[in-house]
Amino acid sequence: MSKLICHQxxxxxxxxxxxxxxxxxxxxxxxxxxxxxxxxxKMCKICVKKGPKGVMEFxxxxxxxxxxxxxxxxxxxxxxxxxxxxxVTYELIGKAKELAAVVNFPVYCVFIGNDIKDKxxxxxxxxxxxxxxxxYEELNHFRIEPYTAAFEDFIQKxxxxxxxxxxxxxxxxxxxxxxxxxxxxxxxxxxxxEMKENTDLVQIRPAFGGNIMAQxxxxxxxxxxxxxxYKVMDAPEKQCEPKGKITLCELDPSKLVSAIKVLKVxxxxxxxxxxxxxxxxxxxxxxxxxxxxxxxxxxxxLLGAQIAGTRPLVEAGWINAKQQIGLSGxxxxxxxxxxxxxxxxxxxxAGMNSSExxxxxxxxxxxxIFNIAHYGIIGDIYEVVPQLIEDxxxxxxxxxxx
Amino acid sequence: xxxxxCIKQVPGTSKIDVDPITGVLKRDGVDSKMNPYDLFAIETAxxxxxxxxxxxxxxxxxxxxxKEVIKEAFMMGADEGVLVSDRKFAGAxxxxxxxxxxxxxxxxxxxxxxxxxxxxxxxxxxxxxxEMAEYLGIPHIANVLKIIEVKExxxxxxxxMANTIEMAEIQFPCLLTVxxxxxxxxxxSYKKKLSTKDxxxxxxxxxxxEDKNEKRYGLSGSPTQVERIFxxxxxxxxETWTGTGAELSSQITDKLKQLKFI
Ligand SMILES: Cc1cc2nc3c(=O)[nH]c(=O)nc-3n(C[C@H](O)[C@H](O)[C@H](O)COP(=O)(O)OP(=O)(O)OC[C@H]3O[C@@H](n4cnc5c(N)ncnc54)[C@H](O)[C@@H]3O)c2cc1C
Ligand SMILES: Cc1cc2nc3c(=O)[nH]c(=O)nc-3n(C[C@H](O)[C@H](O)[C@H](O)COP(=O)(O)OP(=O)(O)OC[C@H]3O[C@@H](n4cnc5c(N)ncnc54)[C@H](O)[C@@H]3O)c2cc1C
Ligand code: SF4
Numbered sequence: 255m256s257k258l259i260c261h262q263x264x265x266x267x268x269x270x271x272x273x274x275x276x277x278x279x280x281x282x283x284x285x286x287x288x289x290x291x292x293x294x295x296k297m298c299k300i301c302v303k304k305g306p307k308g309v310m311e312f313x314x315x316x317x318x319x320x321x322x323x324x325x326x327x328x329x330x331x332x333x334x335x336x337x338x339x340x341x342v343t344y345e346l347i348g349k350a351k352e353l354a355a356v357v358n359f360p361v362y363c364v365f366i367g368n369d370i371k372d373k374x375x376x377x378x379x380x381x382x383x384x385x386x387x388x389x390y391e392e393l394n395h396f397r398i399e400p401y402t403a404a405f406e407d408f409i410q411k412x413x414x415x416x417x418x419x420x421x422x423x424x425x426x427x428x429x430x431x432x433x434x435x436x437x438x439x440x441x442x443x444x445x446x447x448e449m450k451e452n453t454d455l456v457q458i459r460p461a462f463g464g465n466i467m468a469q470x471x472x473x474x475x476x477x478x479x480x481x482x483x484y485k486v487m488d489a490p491e492k493q494c495e496p497k498g499k500i501t502l503c504e505l506d507p508s509k510l511v512s513a514i515k516v517l518k519v520x521x522x523x524x525x526x527x528x529x530x531x532x533x534x535x536x537x538x539x540x541x542x543x544x545x546x547x548x549x550x551x552x553x554x555x556l557l558g559a560q561i562a563g564t565r566p567l568v569e570a571g572w573i574n575a576k577q578q579i580g581l582s583g584x585x586x587x588x589x590x591x592x593x594x595x596x597x598x599x600x601x602x603x604a605g606m607n608s609s610e611x612x613x614x615x616x617x618x619x620x621x622x623i624f625n626i627a628h629y630g631i632i633g634d635i636y637e638v639v640p641q642l643i644e645d646x647x648x649x650x651x652x653x654x655x656x
Numbered sequence: 657x658x659x660x661x662c663i664k665q666v667p668g669t670s671k672i673d674v675d676p677i678t679g680v681l682k683r684d685g686v687d688s689k690m691n692p693y694d695l696f697a698i699e700t701a702x703x704x705x706x707x708x709x710x711x712x713x714x715x716x717x718x719x720x721x722x723k724e725v726i727k728e729a730f731m732m733g734a735d736e737g738v739l740v741s742d743r744k745f746a747g748a749x750x751x752x753x754x755x756x757x758x759x760x761x762x763x764x765x766x767x768x769x770x771x772x773x774x775x776x777x778x779x780x781x782x783x784x785x786x787e788m789a790e791y792l793g794i795p796h797i798a799n800v801l802k803i804i805e806v807k808e809x810x811x812x813x814x815x816x817m818a819n820t821i822e823m824a825e826i827q828f829p830c831l832l833t834v835x836x837x838x839x840x841x842x843x844x845s846y847k848k849k850l851s852t853k854d855x856x857x858x859x860x861x862x863x864x865x866e867d868k869n870e871k872r873y874g875l876s877g878s879p880t881q882v883e884r885i886f887x888x889x890x891x892x893x894x895e896t897w898t899g900t901g902a903e904l905s906s907q908i909t910d911k912l913k914q915l916k917f918i
Contacts, residue, residue: 297747
């Protein structure tokens with residue numbers, strides 16, 4: 255077992271003091287001249303690296319590693335509800351292909367459900383080498399035991415080196431279960447994935463509510479597993495001809511039993527809430543009349559954005575109160591916000607200034623919105639927006655007919 | 657009904673900075689609190705107990721200081737508390753954490769229901785619940801929005817999916833991870849604080865566990881390795897563009913493409 259050791263004989267008052275201070279987790283306690291490592295220790299090794307030299311030592315155990323040559327290929331879990339494939343699946347296929355290219359691996363999909371054989375065909379348009387299909391009535395709804403069993407069967411059969419799973423409700427429930435079954439590592443909500451020559455997957459993820467990023471590897475176990483949220487990776491373009499093959503897999507009936515019965519599935523009414531929006535178009539008093547909202551709506555639709563605005567627009571009744579951003583409205587933190595004819599009053603800015611990308615269009619070069627915008631566009635919204643709608647429309651790639 | 661709630665102590669604030677040069681987490685002050693998502697799990701347990709009777713146990717794995725969150729659970733109405741704590745558990749990732757807790761859970765006798773929060777505010781993986789369920793060999797349902805009915809040997813719940821809500825019935829014993837807002841958590845009661853202040857909190861250490869294979873715990877039992885920690889990159893671009901409507905528009909389109917919004 256890897257251990258952290260304190261060489262007590264090298265201690266003195268000031269060294270103890272220094273070590274107690276260097277540990278960020280308060281895991282080092284001074285006890286009449288000695289130093290105790292408590293259960294608060296996170297094995298971060300900071301005391302070894304940053305503390306007085308040679309006092310704290312980390313003794314690494316040579317861990318038994320797997321034979322990485324036995325584990326090949328990258329598997330993607332096909333996320334779906336009742337056969338309707340979630341788009342995160344295509345994004346993961348795109349990433350898997352990129353990763354696979356580095357080490358010359360095939361890309362597999364594992365598709366678990368009921369009456370899905372035909373739907374598996376669709377995946378072959380995205381450059382997957384082989385789709386493994388588990389098609390049973392008992393797999394109609396996501397139930398943890400049989401789904402885990404099918405996933406396990408796929409892993410046993412193909413021994414994939416890495417597995418990518420969408421961080422959806424299903425993925426976040428299924429992936430950890432599978433990881434525990436194989437006693438392997440699982441990195442949650444990865445935003446960056448890179449493949450090393452030795453087939454180790456470098457995974458970067460946010461933690462502490464996005465306040466820090468952690469780079470994580472899983473060098474001694476296989477398969478390496480990662481979940482990835484929707485809209486983080488890019489889907490590959492759909493090809494005109496399907497490639498690869500579909501393999502139907504069998505599962506022992508004893509593995510299909512479950513202690514869960516799904517009684518009812520109800521479609522959710524998706525209530526739009528600007529606080530959760532990833533893309534927002536925010537409009538301000540530059541808008542001359544209510545009918546101009548049509549052009550805003552068109553732009554929003556093209557970008558998959560929700561519409562929000564400043565207080566004067568709420569007061570005018572052109573948008574509703576739930577769409578107001580700011581001190582007396584809502585706080586938003588989208589990936590992209592485009593403000594159109596908004597001056598950037600502090601009361602407004604307070605509700606949106608931690609957005610990831612801020613584009614601001616305003617004709618007044620001195621407008622204070624430009625102090626917080628990443629891209630300040632000095633121009634008239636009535637000139638820029640209609641043109642922008644055209645440009646976005648014509649920039650869509652002409653993929654092969656679906 | 658025998659209910660167990662899993663609770664974790666987390667830093668009091670998620671506003672954590674990383675020293676860009678040393679890569680060290682800078683924590684101002686040492687205040688810590690109960691993972692806020694776990695309050696919903698405790699509240700769920702209390703509601704179920706009000707309906708069906710029984711006992712509520714809470715378990716936490718962490719340093720001795722984590723007893724504080726167990727005490728807080730007492731103040732809300734939990735009956736018994738167990739701390740899983742040992743230096744040998746240090747440096748655990750999700751796998752080793754789940755394994756150690758599940759080993760601890762095996763010391764607690766029969767349970768009908770185990771409740772977990774949706775996720776934590778520090779590690780933030782939402783994986784501990786399902787991995788524990790696997791180690792305990794019981795079924796689980798994650799993202800539970802609502803408890804509909806508790807029956808003799810099963811519980812009816814609603815689970816939140818991307819576009820649908822599923823109603824499902826799950827047999828005991830099982831594990832549920834509950835969504836925020838499943839119930840409004842009550843505040844700790846001062847009266848309970850006084851009446852529970854001497855209540856014993858049992859500590860389970862490595863030596864109490866059934867499986868004493870050291871390789872399954874702490875850093876050694878953790879397949880994931882955190883190679884480095886760094887602050888997220890923020891967009892520090894500050895550009896101002898001028899031009900005709902058409903020029904500006906094509907500039908915006910290009911940037912949006914580059915940023916993958918188109
Ligand atoms: C207590 C308090 C709370 C408040 N809370 C909020 C709040 O929660 N949310 C909120 O939004 N406001 C709030 N306000 C109001 C806030 O102070 C501002 O008055 C408001 O945000 C201004 O909205 P605006 O930017 O749309 O309008 P203006 O400030 O009038 O700005 C319009 C901008 O559009 C530009 N413009 C005009 N025509 C064009 C064109 N054709 N093309 C391009 N640009 C053009 C102008 O240069 C100008 O900068 C609050 C105020 C108070 C006192
Ligand atoms: C920056 C950073 C990133 C990390 N990333 C990963 C990673 O991707 N993969 C990985 O395997 N490990 C990772 N870890 C380690 C991991 O966070 C810790 O091992 C932690 O114990 C796992 O729990 P969590 O905080 O993610 O809990 P979650 O899985 O989010 O917690 C869900 C629920 O489980 C219960 N629970 C969780 N922890 C405890 C506990 N200690 N005692 C009692 N109940 C508990 C609670 O009910 C909680 O609401 C990371 C750590 C850091 C600091
Ligand atoms: S390894 Fe990290 S947590 Fe443990 S004693 Fe050293 S500095 Fe503290």
